[in-house]
Amino acid sequence: xxxxxxxxxxxxxxxxxxxxxxxxxxxxxxxxxxxxxxxxxxxxxxxxxxxxxxxxxxxxxxxxxxxxxxxxxxxxxxxxxxxxxxxxxxxxxxxxxxxxxxxxxxxxxxxxxxxxxxxxxxxxxxxxxxxxxxxxxxxxxxxxxxxxxxxxxxxxxxxxxxxxxxxxxxxxxxxxxxxxxxxxxxxxxxxxxxxxxxxxxxxxxxxx
Numbered sequence: 001x002x003x004x005x006x007x008x009x010x011x012x013x014x015x016x017x018x019x020x021x022x023x024x025x026x027x028x029x030x031x032x033x034x035x036x037x038x039x040x041x042x043x044x045x046x047x048x049x050x051x052x053x054x055x056x057x058x059x060x061x062x063x064x065x066x067x068x069x070x071x072x073x074x075x076x077x078x079x080x081x082x083x084x085x086x087x088x089x090x091x092x093x094x095x096x097x098x099x100x101x102x103x104x105x106x107x108x109x110x111x112x113x114x115x116x117x118x119x120x121x122x123x124x125x126x127x128x129x130x131x132x133x134x135x136x137x138x139x140x141x142x143x144x145x146x147x148x149x150x151x152x153x154x155x156x157x158x159x160x161x162x163x164x165x166x167x168x169x170x171x172x173x174x175x176x177x178x179x180x181x182x183x184x185x186x187x188x189x190x191x192x193x194x195x196x197x198x199x200x201x202x203x204x205x206x207x208x
Contacts, residue, residue: 035092051098054089055105058082062109069116072124076131082106083135097150100139104157107132107139111164111171122170129171133180134207136161137198140190151187158185178206 014022027034039050065078086102089095095102110132111117117125143154162185165171175182179201183189191197201207 047093
């Protein structure tokens with residue numbers, strides 16, 4: 001929504017008390033904005049500290065979710081909730097590095113459960129694995145937008161992910177069937193036109 005000059009001028013004419021009342025009223029209705037302003041204005045913790053806390057939360061919640069691996073639909077619901085917490089962290093802190101590292105961390109923690117996942121039926125884990133592949137693709141697309149100085153750290157996570165995919169027969173099969181090239185799991189090998197490649201793959205009915 002665009003605001004006219006007249007509207008902006010009218011807001012500027014509010015007294016300090018009126019502005020304060022309006023701000024607090026808006027913050028009550030927008031919890032995310034409230035958290036963001038708190039972080040930017042008075043929180044003593046840094047983005048790095050917040051990211052580290054998120055890693056602990058992810059690890060703990062994936063471990064809890066793993067109790068429900070035999071109920072794939074509910075397991076995926078729990079994983080999506082964790083992903084939503086990551087998204088909130090990113091919006092609150094504007095953590096560009098964490099946008100990649102935390103999602104890769106989530107995927108790798110899920111695949112720590114390969115011993116249990118490999119005992120599930122293919123049709124039971126299909127949606128979870130497509131979800132994981134799409135998360136990995138999104139991470140790769142984001143890496144392309146970030147400074148190359150970060151690539152070494154991302155490559156450690158990508159290498160871990162490659163190893164875990166290779167130790168999961170159904171996930172490896174799905175990567176192949178959906179034209180996900182394992183060579184992309186290295187920052188300097190991500191195709192410049194990956195977005196177009198993925199668009200073409202999806203137009204053919206894959207990654208769904």
